[in-house]
Amino acid sequence: MPSLFPDITHQHNACIESAKTRAFKLAEDAGKKFGANQVRVLEALLQDHRAASAYEIVERMAESGKRLQPVQVYRALDTLMELGLVHRVQSINAYVACTTEDACHNPQLLFCSSCKRVAELANNTISALISKTAKQSQFKLEYGLVELVGLCPDCTDA
Numbered sequence: 282m283p284s285l286f287p288d289i290t291h292q293h294n295a296c297i298e299s300a301k302t303r304a305f306k307l308a309e310d311a312g313k314k315f316g317a318n319q320v321r322v323l324e325a326l327l328q329d330h331r332a333a334s335a336y337e338i339v340e341r342m343a344e345s346g347k348r349l350q351p352v353q354v355y356r357a358l359d360t361l362m363e364l365g366l367v368h369r370v371q372s373i374n375a376y377v378a379c380t381t382e383d384a385c386h387n388p389q390l391l392f393c394s395s396c397k398r399v400a401e402l403a404n405n406t407i408s409a410l411i412s413k414t415a416k417q418s419q420f421k422l423e424y425g426l427v428e429l430v431g432l433c434p435d436c437t438d439a
Contacts (some may be wrong), residue, residue, distance in 0.1 A: 285391060285400035285401065285402060287419070288302075296322055296327050296330075296380075297327045297328075298381075300323060300327055300366070300378060300379075301324070301425060303366070303382070304319070304320070304323055304361075304364065305368050305397070306418045307364045307365065307366065308364060309391070311364060311434065313360065313364060314362070315360075315364075315386060316357075318349060318353050318354075318357040319357045319360050319361055321342060321349065321357070322338055322342075322349070322354055322358060322367075322380060323345050323357075323361060323366060324369070325338045325342050325345075326367060326377060327378045328341065328376040329398075330377075330378075330380075330398050330399060330400070331377075331396070331397045331398050331399065332372075332373060332375035332376060332377040332392070332397060332399050333371045333375055333376060333377075334374060334375045334376070335351055335354045335355055335358060335376070336351060336394075338354050338358075339351055339354055342354075342379065343436070353418065358376055359387040361376075362376075364398040365379060365399055366378065366379050367379060368388050368399065368401075369424060369426070370390060370392060370399065370428060371383070371426060371428065372392070372428050373392075377390065377399040377401075380400070381401055381403040384388060385428070387401075387403055387407075387408035387409075387411055387412065387422075387424070387425035387427075388403065388426060388427070389401070389402040389403070389407055389427040389429065389432070390402070390426065390428050390429065391429050391431065391434055392428055392429065392430050392431075393431065393433035393436055394430050394431065394432065395432055395433070395436035396433060396435065396436050398433055402429075404416070407427065408425070411425045411427070412425070
């Protein structure tokens with residue numbers, strides 16, 4: 282099975298364009314406004330497949346000359362999460378762009394503790410099992426996120 286982590290040397294332009302196209306479609310389908318701030322924040326998160334805190338996003342954007350205030354970044358992140366385009370990595374209080382084609386609401390994230398890259402494992406069997414178990418426990422699941430911490434293939438080989 283090929284790695285879920287993109288090769289370190291791959292070009293992100295294709296990722297960014299694909300995600301933006303998907304984002305505009307999801308926003309339109311949901312009747313949501315997808316403004317310039319949401320686009321900029323999504324682009325900042327797609328730069329290198331690493332999770333970033335809101336303040337790191339502010340810094341990334343300032344480096345590219347598109348400075349936003351933290352409150353603007355948080356608002357954009359809220360919209361992006363609502364659309365399923367961004368996931369919050371709870372353990373490190375950071376955010377990562379969703380890399381699956383379908384908006385998933387119960388993602389499984391593979392987090393490299395060395396290089397901080399994140400890959401998404403969109404396994405519907407795992408999501409269904411989590412949902413089923415929650416329902417059987419009479420627990421109303423609002424959002425499920427599984428974080429798996431380890432080393433990506435590049436860090437394992439290093």
